[in-house]
Structures are given as C-alpha cells and as structure tokens.
Amino acid sequence: MLLASLDRQVIASWQKRALKRRPSGPRIAIVGPCQSFGVAYAMKLLDLEAEIDRFSIVSRSWTDTKTLARTLETYDYVFCQDFAPGYIRGGGSSETLRGELRKGIWFPLLIFTAYHPDLILVFDPTKGNSLIHCGTGPCHSALVFFAYRAGLPVEAALRLFRREVYEALGYFDVWEGAAAALLEQGRQYGLDLSADLVRWTTRGCFMYSVNHPKPYVMYDIARMLLRSVGRPSGPIDFDTYAVDDIVRGYIFPVYPEIAEFYGVSGSYIFKASHYRLSKNLGRFWDLPGYIQHCYGVYGRYRPEQLADYRVKDWLADAATSKLLHDFAGVPRGRLASAA
Amino acid sequence: MLTTLDQRVIASLRDRSLRRPGSGPRIAVVANCQNFSIAYAMKLLNVEAMVHPFPVMFKPWIGIKTLIRALKLYDYVFLQPFGPRYVRGGTSDTIVAELKNLVLFPTIVFTGFHPDQIYVEDRTLEDNARIGGPLGPYHSALAFFAYRAGLPVDAALRLFNRDVFEAVGYFDIWNEASDAFLREGEKFSLDFREDLLRWTRRGLFMYSSIHPKPFVFLDVARQLMQKAGVPVTPINYDNYAVDDLVRGVVYPVYPEIAEFYGFSGSYIFKGAHFSLTHNVGEFWTLRRFVTDCYRFYATYKPDQLTNERVETWLGDTEASGFLLGMAGVQPRGLNPSGGGRGAANLAVGASLG
Numbered sequence: 001m002l003l004a005s006l007d008r009q010v011i012a013s014w015q016k017r018a019l020k021r022r023p024s025g026p027r028i029a030i031v032g033p034c035q036s037f038g039v040a041y042a043m044k045l046l047d048l049e050a051e052i053d054r055f056s057i058v059s060r061s062w063t064d065t066k067t068l069a070r071t072l073e074t075y076d077y078v079f080c081q082d083f084a085p086g087y088i089r090g091g092g093s094s095e096t097l098r099g100e101l102r103k104g105i106w107f108p109l110l111i112f113t114a115y116h117p118d119l120i121l122v123f124d125p126t127k128g129n130s131l132i133h134c135g136t137g138p139c140h141s142a143l144v145f146f147a148y149r150a151g152l153p154v155e156a157a158l159r160l161f162r163r164e165v166y167e168a169l170g171y172f173d174v175w176e177g178a179a180a181a182l183l184e185q186g187r188q189y190g191l192d193l194s195a196d197l198v199r200w201t202t203r204g205c206f207m208y209s210v211n212h213p214k215p216y217v218m219y220d221i222a223r224m225l226l227r228s229v230g231r232p233s234g235p236i237d238f239d240t241y242a243v244d245d246i247v248r249g250y251i252f253p254v255y256p257e258i259a260e261f262y263g264v265s266g267s268y269i270f271k272a273s274h275y276r277l278s279k280n281l282g283r284f285w286d287l288p289g290y291i292q293h294c295y296g297v298y299g300r301y302r303p304e305q306l307a308d309y310r311v312k313d314w315l316a317d318a319a320t321s322k323l324l325h326d327f328a329g330v331p332r333g334r335l336a337s338a339a
Numbered sequence: 340m341l342t343t344l345d346q347r348v349i350a351s352l353r354d355r356s357l358r359r360p361g362s363g364p365r366i367a368v369v370a371n372c373q374n375f376s377i378a379y380a381m382k383l384l385n386v387e388a389m390v391h392p393f394p395v396m397f398k399p400w401i402g403i404k405t406l407i408r409a410l411k412l413y414d415y416v417f418l419q420p421f422g423p424r425y426v427r428g429g430t431s432d433t434i435v436a437e438l439k440n441l442v443l444f445p446t447i448v449f450t451g452f453h454p455d456q457i458y459v460e461d462r463t464l465e466d467n468a469r470i471g472g473p474l475g476p477y478h479s480a481l482a483f484f485a486y487r488a489g490l491p492v493d494a495a496l497r498l499f500n501r502d503v504f505e506a507v508g509y510f511d512i513w514n515e516a517s518d519a520f521l522r523e524g525e526k527f528s529l530d531f532r533e534d535l536l537r538w539t540r541r542g543l544f545m546y547s548s549i550h551p552k553p554f555v556f557l558d559v560a561r562q563l564m565q566k567a568g569v570p571v572t573p574i575n576y577d578n579y580a581v582d583d584l585v586r587g588v589v590y591p592v593y594p595e596i597a598e599f600y601g602f603s604g605s606y607i608f609k610g611a612h613f614s615l616t617h618n619v620g621e622f623w624t625l626r627r628f629v630t631d632c633y634r635f636y637a638t639y640k641p642d643q644l645t646n647e648r649v650e651t652w653l654g655d656t657e658a659s660g661f662l663l664g665m666a667g668v669q670p671r672g673l674n675p676s677g678g679g680r681g682a683a684n685l686a687v688g689a690s691l692g
Contacts, residue, residue: 005616037615044619045607052619205578237603240543240592243585245615251579265575269386277375277583278343281382281390289386 004061006087010071013053017074025049026231029072031097032081033057034211035109037245038218039079039225045241046222047232057083065092069100077229080104107225108185110217113210114178115254115262117171118142124305132306134297135272135285137250139209144294146311146324149303156328157291161268163257165327172261196220204264209252215242249273344399344426348409351391357412363387364569367410369434370419371395371446375583376553377417380560383579384571395421403429407437415567416441442567445523447559450548451516452592452600454509455479457646461639470644473623473631474588474608477547481507482629484649484662486636494666495629499606501595503665510599529566534558542602547590553580587611 003011013029028050030040040054053075055068065088072078078101085093098104113119120142123129131138143165147157166172179197186193199220200206206214219238227233251271259266270290274282285293298306314320325332341349351357357365366388368378378392391413393406403426410416416438420431435441450456457480460467469476481503485495504510517535524531537558538544544552557576564571589609597604608628612620623631636644652658663669 008616037619041615041619044622048607048622048624054619056616205575208578235603236607237543237592237597237605240546240605241585241589241607241609242582243612243615243620244580244582247579247581254575254578259575265573267575267578269383269574269579271579274581277581278346278394281375281379281392282581284382284386286386 004059004063005056006059006061006068007063009053009055010063010067013071013074023049023051025051026076027051027053027074029053029055029075029078030080031055031057031068031072031078031083031104033083033109034246034249035213035218036081038213038215039107039222041243041245042215042219042222042238043226045236045238046226046234050231057087060087060089062089064089065096065100068092069097072101073103075103077231078104079225080106081109082106083109105225105228106189107191107221108189109211110182110213110221111185111211112178112182112207112213114175115205115207115258116210116252117166117169117174117258118255119210119252120145120308120310122306122308124301125307126302126305129307132297132301135250135283135290135293136209136252136270137273139250139252140294140308141290142308142310142314143324144291145298145306145308146314147291147328148295148298149306149311149315150321150325150328152325152328152330154288154291154295156330157295158288159328160324161255161287162327165324166255166257168323168327171258175262191221191224196224205254205259205262205266208246209250212246212249212251215244215246248275248277342397342399343394344397344406345401347391347393348399348401348406351409351412352405354412356389361389363389364415365413366390366569367393367413367416369393369395369406369410369416369421369431370444371421372550372584372587373419373447373556376551376556377444377560377563379581379583380553380557380576381417381564381569383574383576384557384561384564385569386572388569395419395425398424399426402427403433407434410434410438414440415569417563417567418443419446440567442563443527444529444559444563445527446549447520447551447555448523448549449516449520449545449551451513452543452545452596453548453590454504454507454512454596455481455593456548456590457483457648459483459636459644459646461643462645463643467645470635470639472635473610473628474590475611477588477590478632478646479628480646480648480652481662482632483636483644483646484652485629485666486633487644487649487653488659488663488666488668490663490666490668492626492630492633494668495633496626497666498662499593499625500665503662504593504595506661506665509596513600529559529562531559531562534562543592543597543600543604546584547588550584550587550589552585553582586613586615 025047028043030036036054036056040052044052082094085091118141119139121138122132122140122145124132134140143160144157147160182197183193200217206217223233250273253269254266256266268287270285272283322332363385366381368374370377374392374394378390382390406426418431418434418441423430457478458469458476459478461470472478481498482495485498521531538555544555561571588611591607592604594604606625608623610621
C-alpha cells in the first residue's frame with residue numbers, strides 16, 4: 001500500500017520531534033479534508049513564527065485513529081474538521097478522533113449551496129451508497145441525472161438548462177436557506193460567520209462548488225481560529241499570497257441565469273480536477289459536452305446502481321416529471337409511447 | 340532526465356488527434372514560466388480549443404528541429420522569444436524562420452511595484468550568470484548594498500523605510516515602468532494601454548516584477564487570440580483561475596510603497612513551493628530574509644557578486660554616504676547626507692537592473 005499524505009505527515013512529524021527541532025512559535029496542526037490546506041496556508045501567513053503542519057484527510061491512509069491522535073497531542077494547538085469514515089485505517093472518523101484527542105479545537109466543514117442549486121450527489125445503493133464520480137468528482141447535475149433517468153436524449157436534456165426551469169424548481173429561492181445553514185454550521189462550533197458571509201458575498205461568488213470555498217473564505221476562518229487561541233490574526237494582504245489548492249480540483253459552474261440573479265457572472269464550463277500543471281491544462285466541458293460525458297458515466301452502471309435524494313422525487317412526482325418533460329420538448333406520453 | 344518540454348514534444352508527436360482536424364483550433368504556447376498561465380487562459384477563452392503549453396525553462400534533451408516538427412502540428416503557435424541557452428541548435432528566431440502561423444509576444448514584466456527587487460550576478464561565471472538566494476533569483480538591492488558595504492543585519496534593516504525609498508526614487512518609477520511595459524508590447528504590435536488601466540484598478544497585479552496575477556494573463560491571452568483570429572468567448576475567469584505562479588516566489592510590495600499606491604503591502608517574502616500535499620512552504624520576515632541573504636552572499640568571495648545598481652551606489656560617495664547614514668553607520672571619510680530627496684544620483688530607472 002502506498003503511503004498517503006497523512007501517513008507521510010505523521011512520519012515527518014515524529015522525525016522532527018526526534019531531531020528536537022523546535023520553531024520559535026507554537027506548533028500547530030490542521031486536520032481535515034480538502035479545505036484544510038486553505039486554513040493551514042492562511043495560518044502560516046498570519047503567524048509566520050508558527051510551525052504549521054497539515055494532516056490532510058483526502059485518501060485512504062495506513063495511519064489509524066490512535067496513531068493520529070498520539071501524533072496530534074504533541075502539538076500546541078490542533079484544529080480539526082469533521083471527516084467521514086473510510087479514510088483512517090480501522091474505520092476511524094472524526095467521531096473516533098474526538099474520543100481520542102484531548103486538545104482538538106473543532107471547526108466546521110464549510111458548505112454553501114446557494115450558487116450551485118443544481119448540484120447533487122449520486123451514489124450506488126448496491127455498494128453501501130458509495131459516491132459515484134464523474135468529471136466533476138462526486139458533484140452531478142440534478143437536471144442531467146433526471147434527463148438520463150427519464151430516458152431523454154442529450155438534446156432534450158440541454159433544453160432543461162434555462163431560467164423557466166430553474167424558477168419552477170426553486171433554484172432562485174435557495175439563498176436564505178443556504179445562508180441560514182452556513183451560519184448554523186458556524187454556531188455549532190462557536191463561530192459567528194454572519195459578518196464574514198456578508199463580506200464574502202460582496203466579493204462575488206465565493207464557492208467553486210458547494211464544499212469548495214475560495215481562499216479568502218479559508219483565510220477568514222484561519223483568522224478566527226488563531227484569534228481564539230491568542231495568536232496573531234492579521235490582517236495581512238492575503239490576496240497577494242493566496243495559493244489556491246482547491247481551484248485545481250473540480251469546478252461546478254454557476255449557471256449564467258443564476259449568476260445574473262446574484263449579480264455575478266456565470267458560465268456553463270465544467271472543470272475536472274487537475275493537479276499536475278507541468279504539461280497539461282486539465283479537462284473542461286461545455287454544457288452539451290458535459291451532458292454527453294455524464295450520460296457516458298451513467299451508462300456504465302445498471303439502473304439500480306444509480307440513486308440520489310432529489311431526482312427520485314422528481315421522477316416519482318407526476319406534475320414535476322411532466323413539467324420537466326414538457327420543458328425538454330419531449331412530452332411524457334410521447335416518450336412512453338415511443339418506449 | 341526528460342524536461343517538461345521534452346515530455347510535451349514527445350506527447351505531441353505521438354498524439355494522433357493533432358494530425359486530424361478536430362472541433363476546435365490546435366494551439367501551442369511556447370513560453371517561459373508564464374507558459375501555463377497564458378495557455379490556461381486561452382483554454383478557458385475557447386473551451387473547444389486544444390491548447391498545449393511548451394515550457395522553455397530548463398534545457399531539454401530534444402533539439403530545435405524536433406521542437407519545430409512538433410509545433411508544425413498546430414494551427415496556431417504563440418511564442419515568447421528565447422535565447423541560445425534554452426534549446427539545443429537554435430533560438431526562437433529559428434522557429435520564426437520555419438513557421439508561418441506564429442504570433443510572437445513578450446514576457447510580461449512590470450517593475451512598478453517592486454523597485455527594490457534586483458538580480459545579483461556572479462562575475463566569475465559565463466555571461467555573469469545570476470545567483471540564487473532565499474527567494475531564488477530575486478534579491479533586495481538595499482540588502483545587497485548593506486552586505487557589500489559591510490553593514491550588520493540590524494543596520495541593513497534600518498534602510499527599509501520611507502525616507503530611503505524616497506531618496507532612491509522607489510516612489511518615482513511608475514511612469515517609467517508603465518512606459519517600458521507598453522513599449523515592450525508595441526514591439527510585438529500589442530496594445531496594453533487599456534489593460535494596464537484595468538489591472539491597475541484592481542490594485543496589485545504582480546507577484547514579482549516578472550510574475551503577473553492570473554487576470555493579467557487572461558487579457559494578454561485574449562489579445563493574442565484575437566490577433567491570430569482565434570474565436571474567444573467571455574468567461575468569468577476568477578471562478579476558474581488556476582494560479583501556477585503564486586506557488587512560486589512572491590516578492591512583497593513593501594508597506595510604504597503599497598500605501599503610496601493605495602493598497603496594503605507587507606514585508607513577508609514567500610519562497611517557491613509547488614507541492615502542496617502537506618507543507619505550506621517557507622516564508623521570511625524582513626529580518627530573516629536579510630539574514631539569510633547575508634548567509635548566501637557569504638558563500639561567495641567578496642568581489643565575486645555584482646549588481647549594476649548597487650555598484651553605482653557603492654561607487655558614488657554621496658549615495659553611499661546617504662545610505663550608510665540612514666543605516667545609522669558613520670561612513671569613513673564620507674558625510675552622510677541625512678535623508679530627503681537631495682541625492683538625485685541614487686534614483687533608479689524603470690530598467691531596475
């Protein structure tokens with residue numbers, strides 16, 4: 001088994017300890033999935049004297065909960081985000097780490113859904129609800145998935161991407177709920193994000209997808225966390241230094257109609273994850289290309305292997321299903337009779 | 340070992356899809372450290388295009404003829420001029436002589452925000468090759484002067500203040516920097532006047548004098564594509580801007596200079612760091628940066644290192660005396676001029692050598 005980045009960080013941490021290397025400032029550990037780099041990087045810029053080690057929970061590791069907790073206990077401050085089971089050996093998760101770790105300061109995994117109301121997760125019920133990945137990682141378009149499940153051709157699916165459909169499905173009515181959910185996430189961890197949310201909003205779209213914030217969001221979280229332990233918290237001219245790890249991952253577009261509604265600019269360009277920048281630029285799809293790509297992905301699964309929580313309701317609800325069929329230009333009766 | 344240019348050339352020569360027309364144009368971008376950013380912006384401006392970056396940074400195994408053979412597979416080639424050290428058997432001129440579908444463009448350099456940033460050369464090496472320091476090839480003129488003048492680090496730190504910046508002309512280079520940048524564009528029949536205004540309105544647009552921010556590349560890429568006749572589509576670029584260069588060195592805009600231009604600056608020097616998996620990279624405060632520069636310089640013989648501007652300062656009694664005075668050191672046989680704008684011969688030009 002190859003060592004995961006978490007394993008390498010654990011080993012590096014103990015090596016440093018064995019060599020008795022002590023920074024002039026505190027030793028700080030950041031534990032978490034994709035958002036942890038942004039917080040760790042911002043913390044380093046805010047507190048140059050600190051030694052910041054990132055323990056990224058993004059792939060299956062050899063390290064188990066006890067080893068991770070024992071390593072983290074050697075740090076002065078440990079900031080942790082929740083993570084699901086499946087990454088830490090022995091079925092460990094953030095819940096089990098909470099049980100082992102005394103000095104953890106927990107902060108939320110930021111999720112904000114308003115810019116991407118069409119984004120859903122598709123999973124395979126025959127394999128323990130494991131997520132199904134497409135070009136945009138685990139993120140799928142509900143409209144594309146509906147069209148596929150309804151047996152619509154690609155051209156018909158394409159006709160679903162319009163303002164009237166978004167209005168009918170409530171895609172313009174999600175801001176309040178999304179904002180309230182984000183603020184509640186913060187509150188659960190003792191963080192008041194209300195002023196931050198306003199500031200992020202004034203900068204335009206601040207999310208690449210529902211769980212991938214832009215760097216200045218993570219910078220504000222880092223400031224709050226450092227302030228909570230009495231360390232330097234800026235401000236600094238972060239935009240001059242903002243290394244953005246997350247933008248190398250997948251990007252789910254803010255559809256132009258939705259972007260216009262919020263006064264930002266949008267697109268129908270879907271971006272795949274691409275981390276090695278040395279000779280290729282990565283993969284992008286326009287909307288027809290993306291629909292075709294997703295159809296190709298879904299075609300590799302048997303119908304019973306594809307599930308989600310939203311599209312199944314649309315399909316089951318006669319009115320919604322008829323509405324979408326009509327917008328797609330393929331009335332339900334015609335499709336049924338053709339079938 | 341194969342360089343990224345070797346790998347790109349081999350991949351292109353083996354790529355069958357390059358030999359038949361596709362739905363979009365086939366584009367090659369041959370450039371230095373700016374290659375990825377230009378190519379990436381072009382891809383987003385025309386998602387149907389097949390865009391391949393050809394980085395000319397480290398000497399590759401392939402020769403110029405092989406490179407040209409690969410470039411002939413593309414509908415459009417965008418090329419930054421490069422000299423004889425980079426590819427065996429030729430220069431960018433060799434490519435220009437062989438290809439018709441070519442658009443030349445300059446390396447984007449803008450010195451207005453980083454007037455203290457210099458290169459330090461080793462006199463003992465061929466063509467006075469540049470030496471590396473904590474920030475790669477980027478050095479501080481004031482720190483290098485202080486070292487050459489034999490000042491301790493504490494005295495060197497006293498040079499980083501508004502009075503010194505005023506005297507050495509660090510607040511007076513914007514116009515020259517802009518003119519130099521626009522002239523460079525004109526040499527390639529590119530008009531950057533509107534772009535420069537737009538970039539300036541966004542505040543700081545350079546990480547160092549040779550590393551622009553992504554939105555600069557978007558505008559450059561758009562102009563290049565329009566010049567070549569490649570269709571472009573508007574794009575909300577800030578939502579997609581993968582920034583390769585910010586992973587490299589970030590030379591700070593000193594707070595006094597940033598304030599002069601109406602934004603905030605710092606004395607945080609960022610080292611190059613490309614692998615983001617578990618470390619966040621290395622950063623220097625001003626004191627640590629100067630201390631580490633001194634350590635680097637100390638590994639060379641005293642007269643081995645040179646920089647044109649610093650040599651001028653050292654060779655000029657008034658300039659040298661002023662700087663030593665500002666550092667709090669009484670110059671031997673010199674009268675410190677004590678600050679102010681009198682030391683006209685200190686001023687640097689936009690070339691900022």
